[in-house]
Amino acid sequence: MANFVEHHVSHLMQGWDLIQRADSTGRLHGPLQSLSAPAKIVVAALLIVAVVASTHVWAILGIFVLTLTLALLSCRVVFDLMRIAWLGVFSFTGVMSLPALFLTRGPELLRVPIAGWTLTSTGLHIFLVLLLRAETAVTITLTVILTTPWPRLLAGLRTLKVPSLVVALIGATYRYVILLLESALDMMQSRRSRLVGPLAPRERRRLLISTGGVLFSKSAALSQEVHDAMISRGYRGETYVLGEQRNAPRDWIAMAAGALLSLAVAVLR
Amino acid sequence: MQTPLFAIDNVNFRYTDGKALDALSLTIEAGERVALLGANGSGKSTLLRVLDALLFPESGDVRFCGELLTEDAFSEDEFAYAFRKRVGFVFQNSDAQLFSTTVFDEVAFGPLQLRLGAGEVRRRVAQTLERFNISPLSDRAPHQLSGGEKRKVALASVLVLDPDVLLLDEPTAGLDPRSQTQLMDMLDEWQHSSADRCAKTIVTATHDLHTLEDMAGRCLVMERGRVIASGSPGEILSDRDLLERGNLVHAHRHRSRHTHPHPGLHRPQV
Numbered sequence: 032m033a034n035f036v037e038h039h040v041s042h043l044m045q046g047w048d049l050i051q052r053a054d055s056t057g058r059l060h061g062p063l064q065s066l067s068a069p070a071k072i073v074v075a076a077l078l079i080v081a082v083v084a085s086t087h088v089w090a091i092l093g094i095f096v097l098t099l100t101l102a103l104l105s106c107r108v109v110f111d112l113m114r115i116a117w118l119g120v121f122s123f124t125g126v127m128s129l130p131a132l133f134l135t136r137g138p139e140l141l142r143v144p145i146a147g148w149t150l151t152s153t154g155l156h157i158f159l160v161l162l163l164r165a166e167t168a169v170t171i172t173l174t175v176i177l178t179t180p181w182p183r184l185l186a187g188l189r190t191l192k193v194p195s196l197v198v199a200l201i202g203a204t205y206r207y208v209i210l211l212l213e214s215a216l217d218m219m220q221s222r223r224s225r226l227v228g229p230l231a232p233r234e235r236r237r238l239l240i241s242t243g244g245v246l247f248s249k250s251a252a253l254s255q256e257v258h259d260a261m262i263s264r265g266y267r268g269e270t271y272v273l274g275e276q277r278n279a280p281r282d283w284i285a286m287a288a289g290a291l292l293s294l295a296v297a298v299l300r
Numbered sequence: 301m302q303t304p305l306f307a308i309d310n311v312n313f314r315y316t317d318g319k320a321l322d323a324l325s326l327t328i329e330a331g332e333r334v335a336l337l338g339a340n341g342s343g344k345s346t347l348l349r350v351l352d353a354l355l356f357p358e359s360g361d362v363r364f365c366g367e368l369l370t371e372d373a374f375s376e377d378e379f380a381y382a383f384r385k386r387v388g389f390v391f392q393n394s395d396a397q398l399f400s401t402t403v404f405d406e407v408a409f410g411p412l413q414l415r416l417g418a419g420e421v422r423r424r425v426a427q428t429l430e431r432f433n434i435s436p437l438s439d440r441a442p443h444q445l446s447g448g449e450k451r452k453v454a455l456a457s458v459l460v461l462d463p464d465v466l467l468l469d470e471p472t473a474g475l476d477p478r479s480q481t482q483l484m485d486m487l488d489e490w491q492h493s494s495a496d497r498c499a500k501t502i503v504t505a506t507h508d509l510h511t512l513e514d515m516a517g518r519c520l521v522m523e524r525g526r527v528i529a530s531g532s533p534g535e536i537l538s539d540r541d542l543l544e545r546g547n548l549v550h551a552h553r554h555r556s557r558h559t560h561p562h563p564g565l566h567r568p569q570v
């Protein structure tokens with residue numbers, strides 16, 4: 032608890048950093064940035080489905096390495112950002128699928144001395160597949176996000192006939208998160224500049240609670256204001272978006288390659 | 301006599317506690333440039349929101365060109381679109397006003413909502429960005445802009461619809477002198493672009509006495525939700541008592557122990 036406030040802040044910072052970078056890495060010139068957003072979304076969706084359907088460790092690993100290579104070729108910094116995500120996924124999926132290691136029957140590999148659990152090769156296989164699937168899916172998703180400017184991504188979803196309400200909702204969430212992060216960071220910074228010396232744990236708790244409360248009412252007021260600003264410019268509950276990007280030949284090639292690859296992964300046993 | 305553009309009659313409004321507008325009556329004629337002055341919390345922003353039909357009074361009438369502004373009236377698409385097209389509002393807080401992911405989309409929002417065709421929207425947005433010298437910002441995310449740039453984009457996103465009436469909430473607050481000048485230039489450019497200059501009406505809430513004479517032909521001084529004085533900028537600026545009462549100037553106590561006000565040099569404490 033003692034370091035909770037700082038922990039909180041550093042998470043906010045990481046999230047903020049990610050959003051900022053996603054905006055700028057998407058505008059670099061790299062192999063993936065040159066593809067249209069709809070093409071990338073389609074390929075990513077196909078690959079994720081294939082990966083989730085596959086039980087072939089090497090096939091999934093192959094997709095993982097391929098995605099990572101393309102992502103690194105498109106921009107270097109993705110590695111730092113992905114590491115954060117990989118760790119998160121590892122601790123979540125890892126823990127969730129840990130029982131599979133021991134509860135699955137099959138050829139025995141190892142016996143845990145005191146508990147009397149046995150590690151089977153089938154269990155190990157299942158564990159690896161579950162973990163790899165999750166890590167690969169996250170890597171694919173992040174790669175698309177980090178190589179596409181945010182508005183392009185939203186427009187890409189529209190092109191793919193995702194309902195405008197859903198896209199508007201995603202856009203609004205993004206906006207809201209940004210406003211929330213901005214006011215959080217502002218508050219933290221102004222508070223930090225006023226703090227002298229470390230705080231007692233009890234003080235910290237109080238601070239955290241009040242920060243959360245203020246942040247909430249602040250962002251509620253702000254979203255009311257955003258809503259007013261939209262109404263004032265003619266918003267009546269329906270969003271209209273400008274039509275988007277056409278696919279170039281290389282986008283079609285990418286989609287065809289993605290489809291073939293996905294099919295190969297899905298049928299490989 | 302001509303129908304006034306806005307006619308407010310005996311309007312009361314409260315948020316939760318205390319009256320934000322207290323039996324307020326006033327009229328604004330088409331083509332007027334009106335400044336709303338007054339201390340923090342005197343009700344300027346609330347009045348602008350009532351004029352933009354974002355808030356509806358608990359009692360009293362608000363009329364625009366003779367037509368009552370009520371929630372019922374705004375449930376009709378045709379009326380709402382016509383009003384939103386004619387009246388633009390630039391908010392005090394640019395962060396709230398800028399909600400799109402790029403400057404281009406931000407400026408395109410209004411025209412798209414008013415259902416102009418895609419080609420027309422692109423043309424208008426490009427033209428507006430060009431006109432106000434913000435084309436280089438086109439692909440940037442609004443949250444990455446400086447305060448002055450944000451304000452310019454906010455203004456452009458309203459002017460793109462070429463409204464007849466512009467409601468401005470502290471447009472120059474927090475801007476450096478150069479950005480202030482640029483903002484005023486944008487407003488001039490918009491006003492002069494219209495064939496009939498008198499057709500454009502501006503209502504500005506402001507603390508900035510420097511730009512008062514540029515911005516307004518008539519000033520209304522507000523206090524606790526009421527108008528306590530009105531007059532030309534010259535008359536208001538020469539009334540020291542009034543300015544002090546409206547918290548628009550500080551009286552400074554110097555070591556020599558005589559007190560003298562500095563009009564316009566300070567904004568009231570925020």
Ligand SMILES: Nc1ncnc2c1ncn2[C@@H]1O[C@H](COP(=O)(O)OP(=O)(O)OP(=O)(O)O)[C@@H](O)[C@H]1O
Pocket residue numbers: 315316318319320338339340341342343344345346347392505
């Ligand atoms: N969203 C709100 N909820 C509750 N009370 C509010 C709200 N907005 C304003 N008020 C109150 O209404 C009164 C008038 O506020 P308003 O924002 O109109 O003042 P203002 O003249 O614009 O002040 P400023 O110069 O600080 O912008 C104030 O007493 C304020 O506390």
Ligand SMILES: [Mg+2]
Pocket residue numbers: 344345346392469505
């Ligand atoms: Mg105000």
